[in-house]
Amino acid sequence: MGFYPENMRVVDVAVVAELRKLVALREWFWRSSGGRGSGRIRCGGGVASLREVVAPYEAVVDELKNEVKVMNAQSRDVRRG
Numbered sequence: 001m002g003f004y005p006e007n008m009r010v011v012d013v014a015v016v017a018e019l020r021k022l023v024a025l026r027e028w029f030w031r032s033s034g035g036r037g038s039g040r041i042r043c044g045g046g047v048a049s050l051r052e053v054v055a056p057y058e059a060v061v062d063e064l065k066n067e068v069k070v071m072n073a074q075s076r077d078v079r080r081g
Contacts, residue, residue, distance in 0.1 A: 022057055
């Protein structure tokens with residue numbers, strides 16, 4: 001896989017979309033907890049810890065970080081020729 005600016009734009013758009021989801025989740029958490037930071041969230045009648053709610057997002061962010069590292073390494077290789 002080479003370095004293609006149009007592909008990087010697609011990836012950038014995907015990263016921004018995920019970041020927007022994380023911001024929305026954070027804002028929802030603060031509204032639902034009244035800004036108290038209790039660490040517990042009401043979800044569909046049950047109560048879930050913040051860690052349980054955020055874990056899938058953290059996994060996606062970690063995966064995206066790894067993909068960025070790979071792409072950075074590939075772009076360095078392309079620049080070196």
